[in-house]
Structure formats: structure tokens, C-alpha cells
Amino acid sequence: MEKEFLELVELQALIKDELESAFPGRIRVKAEISALQARSNGHCYLELSQSEGGRVVAKARAVCWRNIWAQVSACFAQVTGSALKEGMTVLAEVSASYSELYGFTLVINDIDPEFTLGERELKRQMTLKRLESEGLLDMQKGLALPSLPYRIAVISAPDAAGYRDFCRHIESNEYGFVYATELYPAAVQGDQAPQSVADALAAVEASGIAYDCVMLMRGGGSKLDLACFDEYVMAAAIARCPFPVITGIGHDQDHHIADMAACLYVKTPTALADWLIDLYAAEDEAIAYYSTRLRLAFQNKVNAMAAKVDMMESRILAADPRNILKRGYTLTLDASGKVARSARVFNSGDEIRLLFPDGEVEARVK
Template sequence: MRNKTAGGKRMTPSHYTLFELNRLVRQSIELSMRGEFWVEAELSEARENNGHCYMSLVQKDEAGNTPLAKASAKCWRSSWLPLRQKFEKITGMRVSPGMKVLLKVYPQFHEAFGFSWIVVDIDPTYTLGDMARRRMEIIKRLEEEGVLELNKQLPLPMFMQRIAVVSSPTAAGYGDFRDQLQANPYGYQFSITLFPATMQGEDVEQSIVGVLNEIYQREADFDCVVIIRGGGASSDLSGFDSLALAENVANFPLPVIAGIGHERDETVVDIVAHTSVKTPTAAAALLIDNLRSVDQLLSDMRQRIYSSVRLSMQAELQRLSHFSQVIPTLFSLVSTRQLSRIGTLSQRLLSAAQQQVAESKGRTQLMAERIPAAAGRRLSDERHRLEMLSQSVRALDPQLILDRGYSITQLNGKAVRNSSELAPGDELHTRFAEGEVKSVVE
């Protein structure tokens, strides 16, 4: 603090140095805020350095999620190591951003480094309760949307062999899952397509939702989706308690099998998935058992069909045996009836043929008697007709005309009937009853 003088007299302070002011703040805090306080807050940052833990605390507006207060906090190595072990043992998780915590702190203000809360204790049960509350809020929201049981209502395909796997490609759980399917004792064939995704940390939700969108574009290529994590710390499961991820799984058009890999922890994804198993190998066993059940069902159906066909064949054989005994008797009876009928028809046919032959003989004999008289009459008529024709031919003989004093003039062998047919120079031939002459037209 600096004082001014005037005429040898000291004046009231006019300003402080920063150090002086900060020391005054520190003294005020130490005097007015003695003791330790339990404070609830959300971790926006939590990092370790040289055994110390440095945290950023935030309180958000529940309605708008807007930060209402922020502060820095530190936990020194001597306190942090036992507190971390206690917290992880009880919760099964590491302290990480986004977590709600209840911390026991005291204020510390340093002239050079400013203000921070020093953490001396942490209540794991508060964090567990907050995570359970958040999980229940997500589940309630899904129930209100009517999608909590939606994926469970999808029927599992009978032949569930085309598997879309969501996992980290380096995860041991994925390798165990793949090996168990490929080496199944029944020789079943599975088609496994890996869709790599981040399975721990802050990017779990975004990564898996993106992968599910890829699988959705190829929905027809797969029978189901298997989400595999396997191993790792329980704290990494917080990414699977996500509303957006749960909504995607619940609304997915293919059955989703979750094999996230923790015996005692159940995430929201486990709850909304069609089927949840504890480990990736359990997911593989589920697929193998499903196909085994289908195989057994088909085997039972084959046996039933075989038994049904065998019974039907036995019934038909009995029926054929009965027919084989009845048919000869029926054939003998039918044969006797047909032979009798044939004999009757033969007699009728013979009688009809004999009658037809007798009638034909009578007609032939009658015709034989009539033919000579008819032939004589026909010859007489034809002779008379020939005589009449001879007289007509003789009457038309040109010689008779010539004998009566006529002549016939011809031009080129044709009789001339009109002088207009002639032209000068034409040579005519004239025939008389006795002799003929030639002449030329002038």
C-alpha cells in the first residue's frame, strides 16, 4: 500500500499494488472462510499431471444448459492417489469430464496463482446416484417416445449369418468374437463385416451413430448388428448411456445385439438393444446357438416329413395290395362279360353279313336276267340312230349340190360368199360337178 504526503503529513491510501491487493484478498478469505465445504459440480475437465489432478468445475442452468458458475480445483498427489483408488473401486469408473461429483474442498488464494478450490475428499456414491438418475431420465424419455422396446419387437432372422459388427478393429473382444464364429464346432458359415468405431472416450456417441447410419444404407446386406466392446475400464461405458445413441439403436430396422463386455454394468444401449449379452464371446455363442436351433428345427421338420411320407407310402402300398387282390377278380368278371358281349355281337354280325350276301345275290341274278333284253334294245336304238346320221351326212355332201349344176368358188381354200371379199390379183379356184378352173380377179 502506498501513502502520499503533503506538508509532512501522511494522506489516506490512494492505491494498492497487485500483490498487496491479492494478499488482502487471501487474508480476507482465510479469515472469513475457515474450514472445508462439500460442493456439487460437473467436471468440464479432469487431467492428471505428476500425480496431481487438475479439474475445471462448472454448474449449468438445467433449463438452458448455460454455465452459471465456473471454478478451478486441484487435488494434490498426497490426497489424489488414495481418493482415486477409492472412487474407482466403488464406482468402477475413472474421474472424467461430464461427470457429476460431490467434492470436499477448502478455498485457497495465492498472490501469484490466483484462486482455486483444493480437493481433500470425493463422495463416490453421489456420482453413482447422478449417473443412475441420468440413466433413468434417458430411459423415461425413450418410454415417452414409445421406442424403448421397439428393437426388441423385431423378429430374429432364422438364418442370422450376415453380421454387421460395430467395434474397434484392434479390440481383443472383436478378435474373440470373430474366432469363435469361424471355429464353431458345427461348421456354420458366417459373413462378418466390420464397421470400425470409437468404443471409449468422448467420441463414442458420435462415432457409433455414424457407423449405424452407414449400416442403415446397406440394410439389405445384413441380418443383424452386433455392437462389441469387450474389456476396458467401466468408466468408458458412459458413452453408451447416451440418448442419441439409444434412440438410434432403438429405432434401427435390424436386430441389435449388444456385447459390451461387463458383467455387472448395464448401459442404456444394453436396455434398448434387441438382445444384450455380457461379453463378445457370448454374442458369438448366441449367433451359433440361434443357427443351431434353426438347424435342429429343420432336422425335426425333415424327420416329420420323412415319417409322414413313410406313413403315406405304407398306406398306398396297402391300398395297392388290396387293389392287386381285387383287380384279378374284377378283371375276370369284366372279361367274362365282354367275351359274352363279343360272342353276341359276332352272331349278330354273321347273321347280318349272311343276309346282306343273300340280298346281293338276288339283286345280281335279277340284273343278270335283265341285262340281255336291255342290251338288245340299246343296240337296236343305236343302229337306227346311225342310219339317220348317215342319211343326214349324205344330204350334206357338196357333190350333190354340184351335180344339180352349181359350182363352188374358193379363195385360198375357203368358199367365196361375197364379191367384196375379193381384191384385184386374187387367184380363184372354181369347182364344177365335173372338172375345175382357175381365174384371176382384175
């Protein structure tokens, strides 16, 4: 009697045959890594997914065997500067596999690191266009940086090496300058970083403190580690901040969207500290320069006035009647003590006084 049903194993075998016959070779698949677990035995188990409109529309289990995983992960890290991790969009070369016990699995044979970098760049360009269309990219450029920023809000991870470098540089500056800095902690790496930085910027604004500027810093990293600084959420929050934002993310070559949205950017947290110290050092030098000029100008003025006084004194002394008398002249005074300037003012019998350098003589006119 012919069976009217299939055994489960028979059904599974049919599915396996049909699936592996339909996809006999390798297939290139674009997907997001939604879960990744590298086991101690060297194999790596992943979950690949696809989302549309914020909703997962497809999901598949995947595995990368030990010998392939060692090569794939090393190559990806070398090219991108970052390890494969959850949240990344990848282009994987896979084989379709079906097990009667474990079901459908994609066996990963290779992952293209250049594709992941390209996806990031495409997303970056789209973010730039959006910021430009919304008028956000140049908002910070309209804010005026104080000539000597003193009260500064710092956004960074408390344990970040770049933040520690910044603090050490500021606190040990050779001039002894002191600044009022306050840390607003935020994640500066990973998928949470954009919203975390945006929340920190909101906290700065809500503090009610009139900061001179905000400094966003991180101590470098790979291209994918720094990809969070190309996200719209972070850039838009920077653009809308009411205080000038200065970035020091820690990269030497790349120019991130966060840098473009900021009022000013420098390469590293240490460069941020140098920029701040140099501002004060330049002002200190200017004050010393103008103090010297003022002191010299004041001294020159005093010297000029002293010379003028000396000259006037010489003229006064030269015109002093006592000095004239010393040269052999006498001064004639009438009875009232007035100086007689002409002989015609006297009559016979008038009493007069004759002044000499060493005394006076009374006489009478004949």
C-alpha cells in the first residue's frame, strides 16, 4: 500500500535537495549583521537580517567555519581598521545549506571589506546632503568664539585616552593658565554614540550655564570606529547647539561630518588643549608687549616734560633780577617800593632805594 504521507526526514531531504539544487554555487548577499558570536573552537555564528522602514523583513542564520573565519576576519580588520561586529552592513559570499536537524543556514565563504567602506561613504554623502538641505551645516559658523574661552563644557567618555591627554595637557601647561572645564559624559564609539553625544549637548544647554564653548573629543580609532561622527543625529545636534562647538576627534586624515557641522575643528584632543593654551599665551604676550610700550611711552613723556621744565627753569633763572644784579647792575625802587623804569619819575628830594646783589642802600635824589 502506497503511503499517503512523508516522513519528516523525507520532507527535510526533499527540501535540502531542492534548495541546494536551486543554489548550487556561491551567492553574493547584502545583509546586516544583527548578531555575531565567535566561539572558542574558532567557528563564528552569525545572524544576518534586512530591515525596511525600521522593520526587519528578512532574517537568516549563518556560519563561518574556523579556517575561513580566521582569514575573513583578519582581512576585514586590515582593510577597514575595525573588526566585524553587529550593526555592520556587509556583502558576503555564501553557500545555501540545509540540514535535516538544524534547518536552513548560510555558509559564509568570504566578506568584502571594500563594500562596507563604500556603504559608509554612500550614507555619509546622503547625510551631508540632508544637512545642507536643512540649512544645518553652516549654523555653527555664525557663532562667535570668545577671544579667551574660559568656561568650557567637555563632551567625551570619562575613560577615553584622548580626554585624559586633554586634561593632562591643560593642567600642566607651562604658563599656569587655569580653565573652568566640566565633563558631560557620552559614548564616543559605537551605535549609541550619536544619540549619546546629542543627549550630552542637550544637557549642556539645559544646565543654564553660559559656557564659552563646547569641546567634543575622542582619542582616534579606525575608520569604522569613527563612523559615528558621520551620523546625522550627532551632526544635527552639534549644529543646533547655542554654544560654539569645537571638535578634536583624533584623526589625522579623515574629515568627519561632525567636524563640518562644528564651529571649529582640530585633529586631536591634545591639539584642542594646545589651541586653548596658545590663545591665552598670545594674549599674555600681547599684554606684555603693550605694557612695555606703555612703560616706554610714559618714560619718554616724563623725560620730555622734565626737559621742558628744566628749560623753563633756566629761562626763569636767567630773567631773575637777582641774577641780573650779580652782573653789576642795581635796581632802583621809589618810596612805595615800585621799580623805577625812568629817571623822569623822580623829583629832587625823593627818597629811593638801590638794590644790590648783597643788600640795599637808601638814598635821596638831588
